[in-house]
Amino acid sequence: MIDTKSAVIDRESSLGKARDAIRHAELHALVAASPANFYYLTGTSFLSQRTIPERLGMVSVTASGEPTLIYCTIEEGHARQESWIKGLRGYTEFVDTPVDVLSEVLREQGFERGRIGIEMRFISARDFERLRQALPEAEFVAADGLFDRMRAIKTQGEIELLGAAALATDESIRAAFEEAAVGMTERAIGDLMQAECRARGGEQLIHLVLATGENGFKVHALPTDTKLERGGVLRTDFGMSWGGRYFSDIARTAFVGPLQPWQEETYRKLERGHQAVIAAMRSGVKASDLYRLCAAEFEKASLDFKMPHIGHSIGVVMHENPMLQPFDDTPLEAGMVFMLEPGVTGRDGFYHTEDMILITEDGHRVLSRSADWSEPMVLS
Amino acid sequence: MSTVSAPDQARSLINTGRLQRELDEASLEAVVAVSPENTYYLSGAYIRTQVSIRDRLALVVWLRSGEPTFIVCNIEESLVERESWIKDVRTYVEFAQSPINLLIEVLKERGVKGGRIGIERRFLTAEYHDELVEGFEADFQPADHLLERVRAIKTAGEVDRIKDAFLKTEVAIRDAWADSRAGDSERLIAERMAAEITKRGADGVRHITLASGENTIHAHRRPGERKLAPGDLLLTDFGGNWGGFCSDMARMGVCGEPSREVAAEFQKYRAAYVDTLHFLHPGVAAADVFNHCAEAFRQQGLELTGPHVGHSLSRAGGHENPILHPFNQQPLEEGMLIALEPIFRANDVRRYHLEDLILITRAGREIMTDWESTAEMIRIAI
Secondary structure: OOOOOOOOOOHHHHHHHHHHHHHHOOOOEEEEOOHHHHHHHHOOOOHHHHHOOOOOOEEEEEOOOOOEEEEEHHHHHHHHHHOOOOEEEEEOOOOOOHHHHHHHHHHHOOOOOOEEEEOOOOOEHHHHHHHHHHOOOOEEEEOHHHHHHHHHOOOHHHHHHHHHHHHHHHHHHHHHHHHOOOOOEHHHHHHHHHHHHHHOOOOOEEEEEEEEHHHHHOOOOOOOOOEOOOOOEEEEEEEEEEOOOEEOOEEEEEEOOOOOHHHHHHHHHHHHHHHHHHHHOOOOOEHHHHHHHHHHHHHHOOOOOOOOOOEEEOOOOOOEEEEOOOOOOOEOOOOOEEEEOOEEEEOOEEEEOOEEEEEEOOEEEEOOOOOOOOOOOEOO | OOOOOHHHHHHHOOOHHHHHHHHHHHOOOEEEEOOHHHHHHHHOOOOHHHHHOOOOOOEEEEEOOOOOEEEEEHHHHHHHHHHOOOOEEEEEOOOOOOHHHHHHHHHHHOOOOOOEEEEOOOOOEHHHHHHHHHHOOOEEEEOHHHHHHHHHOOOHHHHHHHHHHHHHHHHHHHHHHHOOEOOOEHHHHHHHHHHHHHHOOOOEEEEEEEEEHHHHHOOOOOOOOOEOOOOOEEEEEEEEEEOOEEOOEEEEEEEOOOOHHHHHHHHHHHHHHHHHHOOOOOOOEHHHHHHHHHHHHHHOOOOOEOOOOEEEEEOOEEEEOOOOOOOOOOEOOOOOEEEEOOEEEEOOOEEEEOEEEEEEOOOOEEEOOOHHHHHOOEEEEO
16 A cells, blocks of 8 residues: 555645746736646645536735635635645635636735736636636736646655556556456456555546457547457556545556467567657657657557657646657656657557656656566466 | 447437527527537547546537537547547647647538637637637637536436436445444545445446545545544445446445434434425426525524535536526426435534435426435444
């Protein structure tokens, strides 16, 4: 059971990063509204932010002074007990409109004509229009990139939790695959993986793609009652939540056996391409360069390269920036955590592998391999 | 076994008659669905990443006349081909092309330039919205409520699937609690519930709040290490994902015997709850249900807490209109499903919470879950 209880971010570091961003972007206030960024700046987030997105939780941080946390009064207990923010402002659902409370707060802070950073990639068109109408003289600027950069370099606590979660997820997949045999359904294998993961501290299922047979051609196929057959491929892409807010995300491909020659060839080529990209991961290298390297490796191996990205950062969001895609020129830095996940459609479905790579001062560390996946796994 | 293919079944689950009527009444040439609940509803394809990766849009362009178009990231193409009944599927390559850019191409092609087009302004982000409005000349109208009204009236197939999900969720709770006893942590009990619900066919847990003893005061408590002790209340609000549908039920238990005070409070709470259950009927406004419930609580000497007492729900959508809150004048209609869940906080030390599923029928209502079984709190062994 891994430790999912300890806090992995702290007030000083999170608010420090936010205030650096405020200075850098010459803002008066920085407002977080997405559950991920809200958590990063307040130390908590509410379950209902995800299940009922209109029940907004927001926090407004300024260059100095206590930030203001805006919450639905239903979540009062959480706001008081769980957040490190002391400036609290509750609103009553259906009576108050959350963005109106935000404009009131910004007005009180004296930023009616201020430059306000908001999450344009989160806030809805409707809420944004209302905010603009309430504060017609304020200047709203997209702060999504600022938040991305704040979260990209993980704290030591985050690295430990994410690494342990990735390893536990890999162990769970391996353990379930070791139990899998001809005749078992996708669903049964998926259930096993979940049970294994829960026993290691995994909380909620975030995604469980699991496919064999014809389903193997669907990249994001959910498990069905399709049974494993001799000579088939078994593939999964699986993740759970850890510590309430962090994610794991591991993809693996195995073979029911007997291993067919084309299966072995495709698997080994994919693994070689994967390892070549891992070898190149170190600080200073651009995300887009890794994408191009992967494309080149695939071409060398005569593998069909079709992926719009080959990996992503991970943390409180499943896909975080920087992304390993052709238009992201962010240089890698020590403390970033990537999921590298090349895949290829072969003769009998999609083959996929995914590992967690931590960028370190002197290169990288693979955090997610509990077993030797360099050899194709053949079910017993 | 049904011989209808999954895509055709997905089409039969859509309330197309209501959608057509709504488009006609609003004089919309087209409506663009963006949110996971609406694209799933209209296309039949459940795109998991639409929920987890918000920028990766999937869009259904539904025309007043003509076949719809489905716009998806190319990663999802193979899934859409197998699950959706929509034939015209267009793909964009993430990072290389903006989904809005492709949407604009499709709108141009379908000849709706300058016309009235409905969009989901509550879901589309400010950034994408700006891109759309700047890139295409049309009279864009909010269509959030329109789509909500269509989804609110369930087809028979939807009712069957959601009812089945709720019934299995209840069994999962009862079986997990039957295996639990004093000394078990909330977390352990939650794990049992998760295992039971997946065993019964859920794809996974959608939400789980579980609280015992003094923790019941929190609305959305994540299960923790607190151990269940004799006399403790145990409270859950629990739901799973079922092939794109969701369940959402609250049940209460007690470890051993409740104190006389708690037993009496529960009976008062439940009397007001049952009274409200039987008040639901077509024609009554959502606000009136709230007010009736508040009055039923007062008659029991209790004060209703919480800004709403229930909500509708549908495929992939958890809290949907009509939400039963005091400012919602939307009338209940035949074919709506309601999850009723008034909450009572007693002296700020504990909370009472039940939640059942009700179908609004022509004659009144049909309570789809086993509400009678809540006459007593579920007993958990000492």
